[in-house]
Amino acid sequence: MIYITGDTHGNHDTSKLFLKSFPDGKSLSMDDYVIITGDFGGIWYGDKRDDATLEFYEEKKYMVLFVDGNHENFDALNKYPISEWNGGKVHKIRDNIFHLMRGQVFEIDSKKFFTFGGGVSIDKAMRMPYVSWWPQEEASYEEINEALDNLEKHKNKVDYVITHAAPESIVRNELCQIHTLMKVDCATEKFLNEIYHNLEFKMWFCGHYHMDAWIKSCKMQVLYHQIVKLAPGYPIASRRIF
Numbered sequence: 001m002i003y004i005t006g007d008t009h010g011n012h013d014t015s016k017l018f019l020k021s022f023p024d025g026k027s028l029s030m031d032d033y034v035i036i037t038g039d040f041g042g043i044w045y046g047d048k049r050d051d052a053t054l055e056f057y058e059e060k061k062y063m064v065l066f067v068d069g070n071h072e073n074f075d076a077l078n079k080y081p082i083s084e085w086n087g088g089k090v091h092k093i094r095d096n097i098f099h100l101m102r103g104q105v106f107e108i109d110s111k112k113f114f115t116f117g118g119g120v121s122i123d124k125a126m127r128m129p130y131v132s133w134w135p136q137e138e139a140s141y142e143e144i145n146e147a148l149d150n151l152e153k154h155k156n157k158v159d160y161v162i163t164h165a166a167p168e169s170i171v172r173n174e175l176c177q178i179h180t181l182m183k184v185d186c187a188t189e190k191f192l193n194e195i196y197h198n199l200e201f202k203m204w205f206c207g208h209y210h211m212d213a214w215i216k217s218c219k220m221q222v223l224y225h226q227i228v229k230l231a232p233g234y235p236i237a238s239r240r241i242f
């Protein structure tokens with residue numbers, strides 16, 4: 001089974017709460033997956049202080065997968081070895097914790113997933129470069145090209161899309177109607193907007209906006225506290241308590 005949730009901004013305490021509010025987790029195996037739609041945050045300090053969070057997830061009996069958000073320490077994240085897994089590239093953090101890299105198409109549970117993390121930090125002016133903010137948060141030219149190449153190989157058709165940000169037009173129209181959002185220029189949102197109109201997919205899941213919203217007309221599920229089970233009807237499996 002595959003579960004998907006929004007930003008965890010991981011630290012040991014919030015991770016503990018996450019699991020407390022995820023009762024299904026107790027019955028899962030290594031054939032099950034929990035996907036976090038960015039701002040994983042479990043690799044933040046780049047030193048021993050990350051260990052408690054990673055060890056906590058490592059003890060779980062299922063796979064923890066995440067795309068990167070904007071709040072990640074990209075210098076530390078990019079130091080992990082790159083491996084091929086299920087058709088795409090991952091940073092292997094632990095045996096059961098993988099970072100799904102940008103622009104990849106993975107086959108998970110016989111379904112195709114396109115992944116593209118990243119986004120813009122609206123508070124970056126208040127953050128310190130390479131300490132609490134990293135310019136790699138935004139999509140690069142190389143990542144965009146790799147994504148387009150990989151999508152072409154799959155004839156621009158996947159089952160699911162997992163991103164941190166959402167396509168720009170959806171942010172500025174549908175999401176802004178639900179929630180007051182600051183309109184910022186985001187290269188990642190612009191790129192996602194481009195592929196949104198050319199890609200065949202069943203459902204798109206993203207995080208980033210710290211809201212839970214289902215936009216049926218766009219086949220878009222924006223996640224924050226909700227944990228959805230990827231099953232017919234997309235039932236909400238649980239609601240995180242932080």
Ligand SMILES: [Fe+2]
Pocket residue numbers: 007009039069071208210
């Ligand atoms: Fe976030």
